[in-house]
Amino acid sequence: MKDISVQELISSSKYIPVDVRAPIEHKESAIPGSVNIPLFTDEERQEIGTLYKKSGEEAAKWRAMEIVSPKLPRLLGEIKELKKTGAEPIIHCWRGGMRSRSVASFLEYAGIPSYRLEGGYRAYREYILERIPEILPQKAVVLHGMTGTGKTDLLKALQEKGYPVVDLEQMANHRGSIFGMIGMGEAHNQKTFDALLFDRLNEIKGANYFIIEAESKRIGRAAQPDEMIAKKSEGIHFLVKSSIPKRVQRIYDEYVHPFKEEAWFEEEVKEKVTKLLRRISQDAATSLQVALKEKNYLDLIEILLIHYYDPRYGHALQEYSGPFHEIDADAPDVLEQLEKKITHAITNSNSGLKI
Known part of the structure; x- marks a missing residue:
């Protein structure tokens, strides 16, 4: 032995x-x-x-x-x-x-x-x-953006191209919006999150920077380490922007269309939406209930974006002093646009880091 x-x-x-x-x-x-x-x-x-x-x-x-x-x-x-x-x-x-x-x-x-x-x-x-804080790359590149701007898709595309992406939502098995949780299953606990985070950081060990989505400290059942939060606040920040119609369609295509015929879907959406009714204006709540009853999920998503998610995300953005490098998510060359801007920002950062 x-x-x-x-x-x-x-x-x-x-x-x-x-x-x-x-x-x-x-x-x-x-x-x-x-x-x-x-x-x-x-x-x-x-x-x-x-x-x-x-x-x-x-x-x-x-x-x-x-x-x-x-x-x-x-x-x-x-x-x-x-x-x-x-x-x-x-x-x-x-x-x-x-x-x-x-x-x-x-x-x-x-x-x-x-x-x-x-x-x-x-x-x-x-x-x-003990090792997670020690192997965190020196600089954070942070993607901000309202719900439905396609940040997760951009992260996945960058990771497939070999960029040092750290997908925190995947590690937590949790996404912030109610539709983002459709089909996700049970969120990971802290121990699972930490193990997956270590594995990924170990994979990109030696990189001078890492790319993450702007998440609050707690993601579902897990919390990010303080060292990562500190690097995020001092990082290079990108703001991914998109029109309301495009955002609505992205959310619908990813989280509604594949599941809407499932037996559990209607009840799960109803349960989650009902919890938000008291957090929006009476007029918006009434419209939301009508959309829910009629199963008009496109309207339902738009109401939630305008009256619930966007105001809260706008408030969260005020926690960062910037500057923000803007990215047009609706552009056909959005990935190439983002790659060029990341390269430029990293190369010209005060830390002197280079890709």
Whole structure:
């Protein structure tokens, strides 16, 4: 049995983390790319924990052995299959304790060389939280813009072209507008967000700058690190502008058209829109209710933009002193326009950074 440090795990592509914790633990906090091969189901884990509290460690260990013994051939077989991919499985649990040590020992008994993550998931999390501020590139390029101006599409296009983009909404699995949350599923928690953020920053390590969308500190269930917020406020700022009709159509095409025939769509939109009725004027609320009842989603989106999202975003923009470099999102060459302006702004920034 050999212990592998977190740094060794992260710095090599030959390793694959194998999480032997219960599925509920893996869902709550996992190393990106890890495979969950649990010793216990969620129910079995709860049973053993209860037994430990009531009857002590010896009784809990005995029950754990009874549960695990019949599973061993399958568990070890699954880990053995992973080795056939060319990757080296690294066993881990929460803190490198009994569960990972037991599995690694069983592998050794079966004649399979085993590797264990030193300190378990807890050591991994401590490591990435310490490293995130250290590997943040020096300069932030920040895209601002009202809802529906296509900022996310621009970020994705830039990333595909190799730019050092950090897509915070993707990492949080959360978008700010009500339609932006359609089809997204459950937002990621802080641990998942931090792990995905570290992975991306590690990928672009060495870049002098990074490109992000202007987000508030909290995105859904997760919060950005203070160091990123500070770099954002001191960054180079671009304001993406677009007409109301174009913005309405973008939102409709991306978030309404693909889902409007789904059984859950109408009820989900109704639930989210209803929560906003008290936050806009009475006339706008009345118009919104009519559009909702008639399923006129184009009108509904326009009312929300004009009477809810735009006033709030305009207020948020006042937090930045500028200057803002403007980008016309409705122009056919918007991506090329943005690339040129980023290059020019970075090259001529006071920091002296160059692409």
